Amino acid sequence: MTSLITLCQKELRDLSRNRSVRLLILFLAVVVVLTVLVAAADFRTKTADYNTYLAALQASGGAVTAPPPDLFPLQMLRAGMEYLEIVGSLFAVILGYGLIAKEKNNGTLQLLFTRPLGRHSFAAGKILAALIIWTAVTTALFAVITATLLIAGNAPLTGTDLIRLLIAAAHTTIYLTLWSLAALALAALTRAPATGLILALVLWLVVVLIIPQIGDTMDPDNQIPGGLFASLQIDKAHEHAVMANFTGYETARDLIEQTSLTKQYERPLFAWLGIKNQYNQQSPAFVWAGTFNHSLWLLAGFAAAITAALLAGTRDKLLRKA
Amino acid sequence: MNPWVATVGHELRSAGRERLPQLLLMIFIGMTAASAFIGSAAKATVTEVYNSAAGQGLTSAPNPFGNVPPLYYARNTVIYILLIGALLAIVLGVQSAMRDRRARTVDLVLTRRLSPASYLSAKMAGISLGLLAVLGTSALISAACISAVTGTIPAPDQLLRLTALFSVAWLFLLFFVALGMFSGIHASSYTSALLIPIVIWSVIIFVFPLLGTAVHPVSLLNPVTPPTAPQTGIFALTAALTGPLSLGEHFKHVAAILLQDPQATGTMTGGITVILAFLLAGIGSVVLTGRPSMRKEIHD
Numbered sequence: 273m274t275s276l277i278t279l280c281q282k283e284l285r286d287l288s289r290n291r292s293v294r295l296l297i298l299f300l301a302v303v304v305v306l307t308v309l310v311a312a313a314d315f316r317t318k319t320a321d322y323n324t325y326l327a328a329l330q331a332s333g334g335a336v337t338a339p340p341p342d343l344f345p346l347q348m349l350r351a352g353m354e355y356l357e358i359v360g361s362l363f364a365v366i367l368g369y370g371l372i373a374k375e376k377n378n379g380t381l382q383l384l385f386t387r388p389l390g391r392h393s394f395a396a397g398k399i400l401a402a403l404i405i406w407t408a409v410t411t412a413l414f415a416v417i418t419a420t421l422l423i424a425g426n427a428p429l430t431g432t433d434l435i436r437l438l439i440a441a442a443h444t445t446i447y448l449t450l451w452s453l454a455a456l457a458l459a460a461l462t463r464a465p466a467t468g469l470i471l472a473l474v475l476w477l478v479v480v481l482i483i484p485q486i487g488d489t490m491d492p493d494n495q496i497p498g499g500l501f502a503s504l505q506i507d508k509a510h511e512h513a514v515m516a517n518f519t520g521y522e523t524a525r526d527l528i529e530q531t532s533l534t535k536q537y538e539r540p541l542f543a544w545l546g547i548k549n550q551y552n553q554q555s556p557a558f559v560w561a562g563t564f565n566h567s568l569w570l571l572a573g574f575a576a577a578i579t580a581a582l583l584a585g586t587r588d589k590l591l592r593k594a
Numbered sequence: 595m596n597p598w599v600a601t602v603g604h605e606l607r608s609a610g611r612e613r614l615p616q617l618l619l620m621i622f623i624g625m626t627a628a629s630a631f632i633g634s635a636a637k638a639t640v641t642e643v644y645n646s647a648a649g650q651g652l653t654s655a656p657n658p659f660g661n662v663p664p665l666y667y668a669r670n671t672v673i674y675i676l677l678i679g680a681l682l683a684i685v686l687g688v689q690s691a692m693r694d695r696r697a698r699t700v701d702l703v704l705t706r707r708l709s710p711a712s713y714l715s716a717k718m719a720g721i722s723l724g725l726l727a728v729l730g731t732s733a734l735i736s737a738a739c740i741s742a743v744t745g746t747i748p749a750p751d752q753l754l755r756l757t758a759l760f761s762v763a764w765l766f767l768l769f770f771v772a773l774g775m776f777s778g779i780h781a782s783s784y785t786s787a788l789l790i791p792i793v794i795w796s797v798i799i800f801v802f803p804l805l806g807t808a809v810h811p812v813s814l815l816n817p818v819t820p821p822t823a824p825q826t827g828i829f830a831l832t833a834a835l836t837g838p839l840s841l842g843e844h845f846k847h848v849a850a851i852l853l854q855d856p857q858a859t860g861t862m863t864g865g866i867t868v869i870l871a872f873l874l875a876g877i878g879s880v881v882l883t884g885r886p887s888m889r890k891e892i893h894d
Binding site: 292296299303306307310311313314316317320350351354355357358359362366369370373377466467469470471473474477478481482484485486488489490491492494495496497500503504505506510513514515517518521 | 614617618621625628632633635636637639640642643644646647650652653655658659670673674677678681685784785786788789792793796800801804805808810811812815816817818827828829832857893
């Protein structure tokens with residue numbers, strides 16, 4: 273246990289001194305803040321357009337029928353969350369690879385294993401460090417997001433909103449740590465860590481970009497700019513009625529999407545933040561009932577990544593391949 | 595043998611032996627083939643959805659997919675070029691530069707009568723030829739899959755358009771090869787050599803379009819152009835600043851016109867100019883590298 277803590281502390285010191293890691297996290301924070309500012313500017317533009325339309329309508333004596341744009345502060349986080357989903361996971365892969373690569377490249381692996389370490393202490397120390405670092409980074413990122421929403425977005429946040437942000441941050445921590453551990457396991461299993469990095473990047477490409485892209489492209493409503501049903505002037509109730517005849521296709525599309533852990537992360541995240549309209553302003557119990565299975569799949573993926581990292585990061589495997 | 599030609603041949607052989615670019619290549623070609631079938635499944639479903647809605651009297655609008663051109667089925671390929679193709683190009687560029695630095699062959703090569711510019715341009719030419727072969731194969735597969743889905747061989751005009759698409763894709767991807775090579779030459783470690791161009795790629799593909807149009811990153815992966823923010827106020831400024839840098843969006847626009855997307859408007863001139871400008875900047879930055887930079891040691 274002591275050796276695990278020592279290894280974890282050493283890893284945290286190394287990561288906090290690593291300039292590349294600091295730059296990546298700063299980049300991520302800047303991008304996420306930019307997305308909130310862009311969303312706030314977009315909302316202001318829409319409100320200004322609405323007011324212009326309203327004034328013109330009133331001047332011509334017309335009756336106002338269209339409602340003003342609604343401000344749901346957490347919906348402004350959509351683009352930022354998508355960046356965490358895509359770019360954040362990419363950085364998590366790099367970080368996880370680095371945890372093993374530096375030991376292999378510096379030749380410190382042999383030295384470390386001359387000490388009386390438990391079978392899984394080395395890997396467990398790295399896993400704990402990855403979890404701590406991503407918890408800290410996610411906490412900092414969500415604190416920055418909240419501050420940006422309050423200050424630049426001029427968005428009022430309720431206590432429930434803060435709890436929703438906390439749940440979103442927890443999902444993000446699990447998702448990013450999962451990617452670091454997957455990359456750690458691949459870097460540990462391959463002879464050259466660089467090979468592990470590229471394998472992890474291929475995995476990232478397939479899980480984060482390709483599978484969700486296939487599912488998204490197969491969505492009938494994504495075939496026309498602005499949506500198929502909007503272009504056909506069909507309202508939501510009738511849309512559901514029509515789509516009820518295509519359950520087989522929709523189930524297949526859903527299954528394709530669900531094979532990606534990124535979607536298992538995105539679905540509860542978007543639900544808790546109210547980005548998906550069906551969950552917006554709904555009670556936590558309603559959101560949980562609709563998305564708990566995705567959260568559990570994400571947790572299962574996390575557990576699998578921990579197991580893979582523990583099994584790959586043993587003395588036998590690391591020294592055999594070094 | 596002319597050293598330049600020998601370097602081109604060596605680069606082609608070396609790139610062909612790398613197993614990891616081969617993996618990306620297999621995914622790329624596989625997805626190019628799948629693209630037509632994904633498009634076909636989506637089109638068939640949309641038509642059925644439309645027929646169902648029209649049958650129930652819910653709409654009187656014409657079927658938006660009533661008369662799609664056969665090249666519609668290649669539009670997902672454009673996204674795979676942006677994602678998989680660009681990453682493949684980056685990995686090829688990085689590995690080409692890193693191979694020399696790791697084996698310390700640069701010192702030896704530069705003792706011969708071959709300037710750094712000639713050597714690096716030969717390496718670029720070698721990878722370009724390899725990439726051309728990959729894209730040529732993808733174009734053939736794409737044409738075959740479109741034929742399988744539509745039941746007819748595309749007309750000569752459509753085959754020409756498909757060839758033009760993959761030619762523009764070649765120019766587009768060469769910039770990422772140059773970016774990868776530049777990073778591979780200058781970075782202090784393999785990790786940063788791979789990481790820096792991937793971060794630049796993510797900024798070009800996802801961040802610049804968001805700043806100019808407020809479009810969400812995931813919608814950028816859909817071949818259908820999402821509605822953008824009105825180009826007024828702050829967005830007029832950000833779009834003017836980031837628009838020319840949104841290389842991926844320019845490529846998508848050119849591709850949409852080539853594939854006869856009914857939603858695509860305007861001309862290809864601006865897009866092709868941006869793609870060529872990026873490519874020239876990329877090639878220029880690689881071939882102008884000096885001897886000291888090429889001989890730098892790597893730290894992992």
